[in-house]
Amino acid sequence: xxxxxxxxxxxxxxVGAGISGIGGAYHLRQHNPDTSxxxxxxxxxxxxxxxxxxFPGIRSDSDLHTFGYSFKPWVGPPIATAEEIRSxxxxxxxENDLARHIRYRHKIxxxxxxxxxxxxxxxxxxxxxxxxxxxxxxxxxxxxGYYRHNQGYTPQWEGMADFKGxxxxxxxxxxxxxxxxxxxxxxxxxxxxxxxxxxxxGTAAHxxxxxxxxxxxRTGRNAIEIAETLRELQVDETWIHEITRRKILFxxxxxxxxxxxxxxxxxxxxxxxxxxxxxxxxxxxxxxTPSYRPWRQRIAFVPDADLFKAIADGRASVVTxxxxxxxxxxxxxxxxxxxxxxxxxxxxxxxxxxxxxIAFTIDGQPLDFRDTVTYRxxxxxxxxxxxxxxxxxxxxxALRSELVAEFVCRLLNHMKATGATSVEPALRPSERxxxxxxxxxxxxxxxxxxxxxxxxxxxxxxxxxxxHTQDYWREKDAFPAIDLEDEVFVYRWxxxxxxxxx
Numbered sequence: 001x002x003x004x005x006x007x008x009x010x011x012x013x014x015v016g017a018g019i020s021g022i023g024g025a026y027h028l029r030q031h032n033p034d035t036s037x038x039x040x041x042x043x044x045x046x047x048x049x050x051x052x053x054x055f056p057g058i059r060s061d062s063d064l065h066t067f068g069y070s071f072k073p074w075v076g077p078p079i080a081t082a083e084e085i086r087s088x089x090x091x092x093x094x095e096n097d098l099a100r101h102i103r104y105r106h107k108i109x110x111x112x113x114x115x116x117x118x119x120x121x122x123x124x125x126x127x128x129x130x131x132x133x134x135x136x137x138x139x140x141x142x143x144x145g146y147y148r149h150n151q152g153y154t155p156q157w158e159g160m161a162d163f164k165g166x167x168x169x170x171x172x173x174x175x176x177x178x179x180x181x182x183x184x185x186x187x188x189x190x191x192x193x194x195x196x197x198x199x200x201x202g203t204a205a206h207x208x209x210x211x212x213x214x215x216x217x218r219t220g221r222n223a224i225e226i227a228e229t230l231r232e233l234q235v236d237e238t239w240i241h242e243i244t245r246r247k248i249l250f251x252x253x254x255x256x257x258x259x260x261x262x263x264x265x266x267x268x269x270x271x272x273x274x275x276x277x278x279x280x281x282x283x284x285x286x287x288x289t290p291s292y293r294p295w296r297q298r299i300a301f302v303p304d305a306d307l308f309k310a311i312a313d314g315r316a317s318v319v320t321x322x323x324x325x326x327x328x329x330x331x332x333x334x335x336x337x338x339x340x341x342x343x344x345x346x347x348x349x350x351x352x353x354x355x356x357x358i359a360f361t362i363d364g365q366p367l368d369f370r371d372t373v374t375y376r377x378x379x380x381x382x383x384x385x386x387x388x389x390x391x392x393x394x395x396x397x398a399l400r401s402e403l404v405a406e407f408v409c410r411l412l413n414h415m416k417a418t419g420a421t422s423v424e425p426a427l428r429p430s431e432r433x434x435x436x437x438x439x440x441x442x443x444x445x446x447x448x449x450x451x452x453x454x455x456x457x458x459x460x461x462x463x464x465x466x467x468h469t470q471d472y473w474r475e476k477d478a479f480p481a482i483d484l485e486d487e488v489f490v491y492r493w494x495x496x497x498x499x500x501x502x
Contacts, residue, residue: 006134010036012412013122013137015356017041017102018048020389020401021143022089023069024408025098031409038135039098040106040124043149046089050082052149055170055345056179057199058082061191061300065224065244066252067396073241077222079303106133110359111140113367113384118421118492120385138421141408142388143401147350148357153449154346159326165342170196171350179204179343185330187323188347189215191300196347198306201315208339209318210331214290215300216270219277222303224248249395253473256295256394263293270294277308287318295394296445352453355388373436374458375425375488376479377468378404384422384492387411393445395472403479414484420491427461428487434461445470 012028014021017039028037045051050058060067063078064085072092076084093099106124113120120140124133152171160167168174170192184204186193189211201207226247230240259266267289274288290297302308310316321333330340360367362383372380378387387408391397415423427434439457440450460467465488469475 007121007136008038008134009136010038011137012037012139012141013120013135014039014141014143015108015358016048016142016144017043017046017104018050018143018145019067019085019089019398020145020391020405021048021141022046022092022098023398023401024141024143024389024405025101026069026071026092026096027402027405027409029096029098031406032412035412037101039102040108040122040135041102041104042107042127044104044128046093046102046104047082047086048145049149050085050089053082053171053173054175055173055192055196055199057195058170059195059303060085061195061298062396063224063248063301064088065227065241066248067398068241069398070242070245070402073237075237077303078224078227079222079301103133108356108358110361112361112364113386115363115384115422115492118385118494139385139387139408139412142355142386144353144356146352146390147449148353151351152346153349153351153452155348157323157326162328163326163330163344164328165330165344167344167346169346169348177343181205182342183340184208184343184345185210185339185341186345186347187211188345188349189213190347190349191298193347194300194302194307196345197316198310200345201310204343207310207316208341209316210323210339211287211318211320212322214286214288214320215297216267216290216294217274217288217300217302217307218270219273219302219305219308249399249472252395259293259295266294270299274308277305278312282311287320296443298393349449352449352456354453354456369458370456372458373427373466374439374460374468376465376475376482377460378407379425380458381425381427384424390468392472393470399472400475403475407479407482411484415491418491419493421494422492423489425488426490427466431461431463431466434463434466436460437462440468440470 012035014024014037021039025039028035043051060080064074064080065078068074068088105127107127108122108124111120111122120137122135122137126133150172152169154169166177168177179200180203182204184200184207186197186207186209189209193209194217197207197209224244227240227244230243271284271289275284278284311318319339321335324332324334330338332338354369369380372382374380377390387404389401389404391400436459438454439460442451
């Protein structure tokens with residue numbers, strides 16, 4: 001049995017209390033102080049990824065000087081644990097009086113836009129009481145992330161039911177899993193595998209990383225030299241944060257450009273570091289030399305080279321092969337080799353989720369985002385009063401979430417000043433015959449989770465305005481310069497007259 005409460009009205013509804021949602025709430029408080037808002041979060045606490053993921057060693061794979069917020073200095077090591085990140089976010093919530101705006105255990109089921117009312121009506125189920133909650137919002141800000149937090153992607157291999165040990169996915173890690181003295185087999189070679197393997201090595205009897213193909217990794221100290229130097233000079237932490245952010249962003253952009261302009265040189269440099277760590281006799285060509293150019297898939301950072309140290313001292317090993325089938329005692333490979341294990345960890349990725357799997361409708365008619373074209377990867381043609389946060393692949397997620405936050409706040413203030421009740425992007429007359437392309441160019445970036453989900457994502461156009469460009473250095477100037485009176489924005493007023501801003 002469920003019961004339904006009265007419909008609550010707010011100006012803005014933020015979906016998700018992760019890094020984007022908390023950042024968005026901060027910006028609303030700063031730039032739109034008279035705007036009423038709530039944050040609906042399905043989990044029982046804030047943090048998003050850093051709350052739902054509990055696997056051994058969980059840590060960021062972006063530095064916290066850029067993954068952290070621009071407005072709050074990060075003073076810890078650049079690669080941080082989940083606990084450290086949540087502590088930082090908790091300080092932001094406390095310092096900015098955001099807790100009273102957050103509703104935990106509210107799982108959104110559906111959202112309907114009414115042209116007549118110029119509002120979204122959102123229905124959510126309270127997972128603690130079973131109550132159905134209805135909220136009417138003037139604007140919907142989707143900060144829920146891009147994957148299903150409680151359902152990792154696991155390929156279905158033959159014989160999985162035959163395995164007598166434990167199979168665990170990092171997204172649904174068993175809290176009582178004891179791996180001390182056990183043989184562990186980790187399937188995968190991305191950032192999660194590179195975290196889990198060294199974290200379990202040493203406690204486990206042995207950890208084997210089984211990969212179908214290699215991944216590029218970068219290594220280095222878990223420290224930023226310029227930040228350390230500035231602290232020695234007793235520079236204020238606010239200055240240190242800003243200077244360090246700028247230095248990291250500059251270096252990241254230069255590295256990304258190098259990956260495109262001189263991929264062989266970057267490849268040789270990355271592999272040279274691995275050879276130096278593993279020694280001249282290790283088969284780096286087989287186990288750590290990908291078939292793609294650097295940054296066509298995400299490059300994982302390995303702080304203090306802990307993955308490679310675990311391999312070098314024999315606590316962990318790497319096998320590059322394909323799975324034939326699971327057996328009672330482990331896995332048989334297509335080469336015929338058998339790998340025995342007590343525990344198998346499927347670090348095989350995640351399932352993307354378009355808009356949190358919420359059932360969207362417009363005036364009661366189903367909304368399929370595949371039929372829309374994305375405006376700067378943030379708004380969608382034909383969808384009023386909605387902004388979506390999707391971060392960067394080659395830079396920190398929070399960098400883009402803050403660009404979007406500042407844009408949304410400016411847009412809301414513009415609508416308030418002009419009396420507009422709704423806005424949506426529309427292709428200009430000169431763009432209506434523009435080709436509709438897949439959301440991301442697979443030649444540019446093509447990890448498995450993205451290629452598996454391409455058919456649920458919106459389309460992109462041929463110009464930067466109608467794409468998620470993945471280019472922070474372009475967008476950091478482009479977003480603040482967006483002309484809110486450009487004809488691309490179609491505003492409506494209470495009389496429902498459809499007028500493009502002039």
